[in-house]
Amino acid sequence: MSTEARDARRYHALPSPFAMKRGGALHGARVAYETWGRLSEARDNALLILTGLSPSAHAASSPEDPSPGWWEGMIGPGKAIDTHRWFVICVNSLGSDKGSTCPASVDPATGRPYRLSFPELTLEDVANAAFEVVRHGLGIERLACLVGCSMGGMSALAYMLLHPGTVRTHVSVDTAPQAQPFAIAIRSLQREAIRLDPQWNGGDYDIHAADGGRYPDIGMSIARKLGVITYRSAMEWNGRFARIRLDPEQREDEPFGFEFQVESYLQAHAQRFVRTFDPNCYLYLSRASDWFDIGEYGGGDVMAGLRRIRIERALVIGVSTDILFPLEQQEQIATGLEAAGARVDFVALDSPQGHDAFLVDIPNYSRAIGGFLAAL
Incomplete structure (x- = not known):
């Protein structure tokens, strides 16, 4: 049996220049992503996953790369995110070294790694780069569902705010509308x-x-x-x-x-x-997480920012033992999306695993996410 490493990653070239929220621009930048399942002829079954700080786009195994992904128990035929039904996309965040352009990448202007000359990065930039993959890389006008985990949940909120009408439903997993002092x-x-x-x-x-x-x-x-x-x-x-x-x-x-x-x-x-x-x-990426504040889009008011998001349905999941993204922040997201007109399911889990529960407590998360997606 061959032990040669296999890679299912694909790459989408971002428009050049790719303008960044806090100034500066990237030239010749790209974003890595992977897909599972098949896009329907109507292009209406796409589900995008935005990740936490450190994961790659390899969320699950595939024929191209059979190694287990970081959310292996959640994605696949017959699983909660069923690839028989959904065309699943996972994007590696702009600024991450798992295939996307990042501070370790070569700056085409100098021929040397960007290092600290990389433009200041925000989660809005991450969201915009992911949008480029979906809209211009894959030709998808509207996502059936946008799933955001941890930092990716904040990126997802930015995505829906910056690109209204491009997401039908949302699954928010252990995230926050802004970073709290802790x-x-x-x-x-x-x-x-x-x-x-x-x-x-x-x-x-x-x-x-x-x-x-x-x-x-x-x-x-x-x-x-x-x-x-x-x-x-x-x-x-x-x-x-x-x-x-x-x-x-x-x-x-x-x-x-x-x-x-x-x-x-x-x-x-x-x-x-x-x-x-x-x-x-x-x-x-750590600093980008601290900078994110959906209240910026609501005149300093988090709830006003959330009320600007227009989607049909949402599932918001939080864990009572999460000290990094406390349960009350998940409740805040659920309340804000509901006030914006979405039909919202809120699930508060008592898993002892804390913030990492979505990576560990697969049975409970599968029931919640799989049940939500099955009803769409």
Whole structure:
């Protein structure tokens, strides 16, 4: 059997120049995406998924790439997002290093990586780039459904506001209409950890360095650990690890070294992530999440901004244990969309997995999302 890596990614060239919300423009930029299922002759069965900060466009396996996707349990024949019925599109965010143009990409004007010369990135830019894929790359005038998860849920709100009439229904998953102080504080610390790593070197590290090159491994590791801590709930941390200590031979032989299993878990998780995501991309997308505020479209009022969105139906899902995007923010989205005239289903789950529940608690999310889509 061949072990050659396979890639189902496709690419859409963005218009050049591609203007950015906060100024500047990209030239020769592109966006990576993957698709599953078949687009109907009427082009009325398209479902677009916008992702969280770090996932690629590979949301599920396919004949072109049989490796499991980040939402494998949710997408496929007979699953909640049934590819026998839906033409599913997942777009890699502009600014992400998973195939789309990003700070690690080569600037055609200089022949060198953009690094910090990349224009300031917003989630509105992410939304506009995704719209270009749907409208001009795939020729789809109106999405049957737009699904947004975590950061992607904020991008989805921007998409619907900036491109009215192009979305029929919406599934909002563990997201927010604006970042609250706790989420901003956590992401600020993550960015600080990266920036204060001497190997970050003002963004001028070895982008493709193998182990041993100039690369902010420590900063990225700390940033990832902070993220993982907030992605799960205290209930789950207690249930999984309690105060269990490492076996003596597993402990670090240095002052203040790891002693508890939870410390070892976080370290292993961080090590798997550090070299798989570009640090500058992390900084740009993290800040874009903090900047997003749908209240900007309602004269400073979040509810007024939400009331500008015109769709037929929506499903809004939140988790009671989510400390990063609290349940009351999901309620706010549901109330705002309903006030705008949409028929809204609101589902509050009690999953112990916190913010990451949509990636872990597939049975409960499948029931909610699959039931909603089946009724369309």
